[in-house]
Amino acid sequence: MEKDEFYIGYSTEHPVKTMRFLKFFITILGIVVLGVAIIFALGQKPFKNSTFELGSLTEVEGVLHLTPYPFLRTTLADGASKDILLLGFGKFGATKGLQKIFENKNPQGMAIRLNGTLIYYEGKTLLQLESDVSGTYTLLGKTNTVSTIKEMGNVSLKGEVIDPKCYFGVMKPAFGKIHRSCAIRCISGGIPPVYVTMNAQNEASYYLITDEKGEPIHDAIIDYVGKPSEIQGKLVDLGDWMQIRLNPNTIKLIDQNSAIY
Amino acid sequence: MGLDYQLVLWNKQKKRYDLVLFLFIVIYLLGFAVVTFTTNANTSLETLIIRAFGSLAILMLHIILMIGPLTRIDKRFMPLLYNRRHFGVLMFLMAAVHGVFSIIQFHTLGNVNPIVSIFTSNLDYNSLTNFPFQVLGFLALIILFLMAATSHDFWLANLSAKTWKALHMAVYLAYTLVILHIFLGAFQQETSPLLLGLVGLGATIIVALHIFAGFKEVKVDQAKVSEEDGWHYVCSVEDIKENRAKMTTCAGERVAIFKYEGKLSAVHNVCRHQGGPLGEGKIVDGCITCPWHGYQYLPGNGQSPPPFTEKVETYNLKLVGNKVYIDPKAHAPGTPVDPIKI
Numbered sequence: 280m281e282k283d284e285f286y287i288g289y290s291t292e293h294p295v296k297t298m299r300f301l302k303f304f305i306t307i308l309g310i311v312v313l314g315v316a317i318i319f320a321l322g323q324k325p326f327k328n329s330t331f332e333l334g335s336l337t338e339v340e341g342v343l344h345l346t347p348y349p350f351l352r353t354t355l356a357d358g359a360s361k362d363i364l365l366l367g368f369g370k371f372g373a374t375k376g377l378q379k380i381f382e383n384k385n386p387q388g389m390a391i392r393l394n395g396t397l398i399y400y401e402g403k404t405l406l407q408l409e410s411d412v413s414g415t416y417t418l419l420g421k422t423n424t425v426s427t428i429k430e431m432g433n434v435s436l437k438g439e440v441i442d443p444k445c446y447f448g449v450m451k452p453a454f455g456k457i458h459r460s461c462a463i464r465c466i467s468g469g470i471p472p473v474y475v476t477m478n479a480q481n482e483a484s485y486y487l488i489t490d491e492k493g494e495p496i497h498d499a500i501i502d503y504v505g506k507p508s509e510i511q512g513k514l515v516d517l518g519d520w521m522q523i524r525l526n527p528n529t530i531k532l533i534d535q536n537s538a539i540y
Numbered sequence: 541m542g543l544d545y546q547l548v549l550w551n552k553q554k555k556r557y558d559l560v561l562f563l564f565i566v567i568y569l570l571g572f573a574v575v576t577f578t579t580n581a582n583t584s585l586e587t588l589i590i591r592a593f594g595s596l597a598i599l600m601l602h603i604i605l606m607i608g609p610l611t612r613i614d615k616r617f618m619p620l621l622y623n624r625r626h627f628g629v630l631m632f633l634m635a636a637v638h639g640v641f642s643i644i645q646f647h648t649l650g651n652v653n654p655i656v657s658i659f660t661s662n663l664d665y666n667s668l669t670n671f672p673f674q675v676l677g678f679l680a681l682i683i684l685f686l687m688a689a690t691s692h693d694f695w696l697a698n699l700s701a702k703t704w705k706a707l708h709m710a711v712y713l714a715y716t717l718v719i720l721h722i723f724l725g726a727f728q729q730e731t732s733p734l735l736l737g738l739v740g741l742g743a744t745i746i747v748a749l750h751i752f753a754g755f756k757e758v759k760v761d762q763a764k765v766s767e768e769d770g771w772h773y774v775c776s777v778e779d780i781k782e783n784r785a786k787m788t789t790c791a792g793e794r795v796a797i798f799k800y801e802g803k804l805s806a807v808h809n810v811c812r813h814q815g816g817p818l819g820e821g822k823i824v825d826g827c828i829t830c831p832w833h834g835y836q837y838l839p840g841n842g843q844s845p846p847p848f849t850e851k852v853e854t855y856n857l858k859l860v861g862n863k864v865y866i867d868p869k870a871h872a873p874g875t876p877v878d879p880i881k882i
């Protein structure tokens with residue numbers, strides 16, 4: 280007669296056939312576990328080579344500009360100028376940090392040497408200020424700034440509103456559905472909203488979004504963050520960055536997946 | 541066995557179980573990291589952690605949910621059930637790493653409380669494609685936490701078996717929330733057919749196994765009972781294997797009828813520990829032994845041998861020729877009933 284095997288967990292006797300069967304099953308399961316890990320890993324879309332130099336501070340020198348959003352105009356070795364967008368620590372804009380440095384004085388046109396964390400991707404550079412700015416800067420004196428703004432007329436664009444801090448380096452992926460909550464936090468915390476478009480050759484263009492008068496907007500654009508949309512507005516060339524001036528109520532959402540992969 | 545929620549203790553078997561679990565976790569995380577770094581090296585460390593632990597948690601949840609029906613289909617899977625609680629707690633820990641990292645990454649250092657932010661940053665609750673999927677993951681994690689926190693037998697003893705069982709059935713709610721969390725979340729953007737196919741296959745296997753195992757039990761419940769003066773016909777003596785039971789249903793309750801040492805006894809099928817099916821147990825050393833964690837009951841009175849205090853209901857049987865009949869009225873738990881001689 281066949282042995283009637285019965286497993287009792289606390290017993291030291293173990294039914295031989297059951298254990299043999301389980302050894303086989305667990306081996307197969309181990310292979311499945313590895314297989315699932317490989318499939319999940321391979322299934323991920325390619326990540327961008329954007330960079331956030333977490334943990335390493337860089338000193339940059341330039342002239343502060345406040346509009347439309349705070350940036351530092353620096354001069355490169357070849358004489359060209361580069362505008363570095365300034366951001367606060369965490370999910371905040373640079374305003375608080377600048378207020379702390381300048382108190383009631385106007386920082387516009389102030390030459391400054393500033394320590395912060397670099398974020399960069401596709402030729403755009405951003406700098407995160409430290410959470411405590413004291414001791415991270417040297418003021419170098421006031422300069423006269425010349426406006427380089429060129430109005431380029433009306434345009435309509437198709438793309439997505441993103442938060443540039445995460446998009447240009449801090450997080451991956453930093454657009455679309457997965458990242459929407461975070462982008463909403465960042466933009467409502469004062470980080471400038473940026474519009475990304477993608478042409479047929481998969482080349483991206485970036486635009487700082489402001490209202491029609493060129494003033495910063497944050498909360499008014501929250502409903503459109505991380506969703507494909509169509510916008511119309513006035514294009515302005517700021518020098519290193521483009522700006523789009525629009526009325527947020529005229530943004531049209533498009534019912535499709537994020538196109539900036 | 542009631543004095544002693546500690547009775548299901550550490551032993552060699554459990555250590556081996558935990559070792560295998562630990563090994564699987566390491567294999568998974570290493571496999572995920574190595575493949576990601578070699579094929580998609582621009583990942584960020586945070587995303588790697590969030591994705592590796594999230595996908596590991598859902599894999600573990602699938603295996604956990606498969607163990608139940610597998611043991612009902614083939615008894616040889618029984619040892620996998622024995623230490624399933626460690627499996628469950630580890631799965632919760634993996635999900636917690638994923639959830640906590642997601643909260644830190646996406647919601648901290650902002651202008652509102654991170655937990656409030658989960659619920660209020662994305663407000664598209666009326667849209668499927670834009671749905672705030674993190675809320676679903678958060679609710680699932682809360683359920684998994686409650687289950688992990690109450691998994692110890694201490695809670696089983698203090699919450700009553702029914703409440704505990706109900707709480708632990710919530711794993712199916714958690715599973716549904718997680719599946720929605722993935723399909724309304726990451727998979728709206730990470731649209732690789734590999735991922736959708738894999739999780740789709742997993743969910744299909746879970747549902748199919750449960751339906752298949754369910755059919756086997758429904759057959760017992762719906763088997764025709766013919767009555768004779770209030771006695772229900774069960775089966776003939778030869779249908780019961782020595783030291784084993786035949787299950788039947790009386791007044792909506794499952795009952796196990798054991799054959800041993802030339803005698804027959806009937807007890808309520810539900811183990812007082814965690815509701816294990818006594819009818820799938822065996823008589824060991826003269827005691828009905830639960831197949832799940834080995835709690836024991838004397839067939840003659842439904843009581844656990846001293847010093848334990850568990851009791852199950854007993855039933856009267858009668859034998860007409862070689863036909864076994866049962867009186868569907870249960871005696872109070874622990875009532876002695878003379879076994880009938882074959």
Ligand code: HEM
Nearest residue numbers: 590591594595597598635639642674677678680681718726
């Ligand atoms: C506080 C709770 C949770 C939060 C905030 C959360 C957040 C997220 C986020 C943001 C993603 C997208 C990540 C990406 O693809 O880059 C995601 C994906 C995912 N989540 Fe969760 N989640 C939570 C709970 C859970 C739980 C409890 C499970 C499973 C047991 C789970 C399983 C998954 C899986 C399998 C994915 C898809 C793979 C991946 O991208 O990681 N999540 N979750």
Ligand code: FES
Nearest residue numbers: 811813814816830
């Ligand atoms: S011994 Fe745990 S359910 Fe019976």
